[in-house]
Amino acid sequence: MTIATPSHTPQAPFRIGTRGSPLALAQAHETRDRLGAAHPHLAAPGAIEIVVIKTTGDRILDRTLAEAGGKGLFTKEIEDALLAGEIDLAVHSMKDVPTVLPAGLDITCLLPREDPRDAWFSRDGATLMELPAGAVVGTASLRRQAQVLARRPDLTVVPLRGNVQTRLRKLAEGEVDATLLAMAGLRRLSLDGHATAVLEADIMLPAVAQGAIGIETRVADAVTNGLLAPLNCAETALRVTAERGVLSALDGSCRTPIAALARVVAEGALELDAMALSPDGRTIVTTSRRFLATDALAAGLDAGAELKGRLPPGIFTVS
Ligand SMILES: NCc1[nH]cc(CCC(=O)O)c1CC(=O)O
Numbered sequence: 292m293t294i295a296t297p298s299h300t301p302q303a304p305f306r307i308g309t310r311g312s313p314l315a316l317a318q319a320h321e322t323r324d325r326l327g328a329a330h331p332h333l334a335a336p337g338a339i340e341i342v343v344i345k346t347t348g349d350r351i352l353d354r355t356l357a358e359a360g361g362k363g364l365f366t367k368e369i370e371d372a373l374l375a376g377e378i379d380l381a382v383h384s385m386k387d388v389p390t391v392l393p394a395g396l397d398i399t400c401l402l403p404r405e406d407p408r409d410a411w412f413s414r415d416g417a418t419l420m421e422l423p424a425g426a427v428v429g430t431a432s433l434r435r436q437a438q439v440l441a442r443r444p445d446l447t448v449v450p451l452r453g454n455v456q457t458r459l460r461k462l463a464e465g466e467v468d469a470t471l472l473a474m475a476g477l478r479r480l481s482l483d484g485h486a487t488a489v490l491e492a493d494i495m496l497p498a499v500a501q502g503a504i505g506i507e508t509r510v511a512d513a514v515t516n517g518l519l520a521p522l523n524c525a526e527t528a529l530r531v532t533a534e535r536g537v538l539s540a541l542d543g544s545c546r547t548p549i550a551a552l553a554r555v556v557a558e559g560a561l562e563l564d565a566m567a568l569s570p571d572g573r574t575i576v577t578t579s580r581r582f583l584a585t586d587a588l589a590a591g592l593d594a595g596a597e598l599k600g601r602l603p604p605g606i607f608t609v610s
Pocket residue numbers: 384385386387471472473474475476500501502503504
């Protein structure tokens with residue numbers, strides 16, 4: 292396979308590739324605004340074009356993503372457009388980006404991270420611990436399902452899909468009694484005011500890279516990568532590197548629910564909490580690391596390898 296390496300020419304519009312969901316578009320607009328703020332020639336009207344690309348993940352409405360299987364459901368078609376030179380950069384929720392990227396592409400920029408926590412929504416304002424026995428929690432995320440069932444094995448978890456607005460509508464219509472959504476997405480859509488509660492990480496450890504926006508480009512496209520350099524948030528990049536290290540150490544051992552959150556605890560020092568769970572929430576393996584910024588990837592990989600080694604055989608291989 293040959294990899295095209297077209298490069299942005301200053302007179303043509305700069306093209307941002309994105310999914311078409313309201314959240315994806317908000318993230319693309321944030322990227323466009325940050326590029327315009329950093330580079331006056333990109334602030335002019337029409338200087339940046341937003342190209343909406345439909346992905347396999349957008350077509351899957353009736354099954355949970357875990358059932359649909361496969362990695363990169365939300366990224367493949369966008370990456371194909373990037374490799375073909377149809378767009379100059381792709382904006383992704385890092386949570387949806389696989390750990391292994393196509394040859395010639397890389398995440399070359401991470402925007403400052405939003406709140407990584409999950410928000411809790413219930414129809415009548417009950418918290419997770421207050422919901423009546425047998426109440427129905429809607430989520431397609433095995434990570435959220437497992438952590439809900441770990442605390443409340445008497446609840447029923449059913450899949451709930453659709454974009455943020457759709458899920459909130461289904462909650463209001465009574466299809467479920469409660470649901471969970473990433474705070475980051477809600478903030479970006481100005482919907483965070485509707486949340487019943489924000490779940491701290493010791494109640495609901497977030498997904499790897501939740502709340503982080505990553506920008507994927509062609510490694511060889513020096514023009515685009517140069518324009519993005521001032522937009523990169525070094526702290527977010529370190530945290531995401533550690534968390535994705537956990538994921539890459541566990542990749543291949545299936546669709547085990549995994550959660551991880553890294554944060555800066557002192558100048559140049561980070562802490563990482565990582566967790567693997569069985570979907571029924573009955574088996575939970577956790578570990579933490581404290582490490583220096585230079586060791587972010589190694590710490591994540593090491594934590595992931597430890598979790599992998601401690602997984603009870605059989606329980607976690609659901610593939
Ligand atoms: N898989 C869907 C998805 N991908 C990223 C976000 C939220 C935004 C983020 O985590 O950056 C969501 C929705 C959700 O989990 O509520």
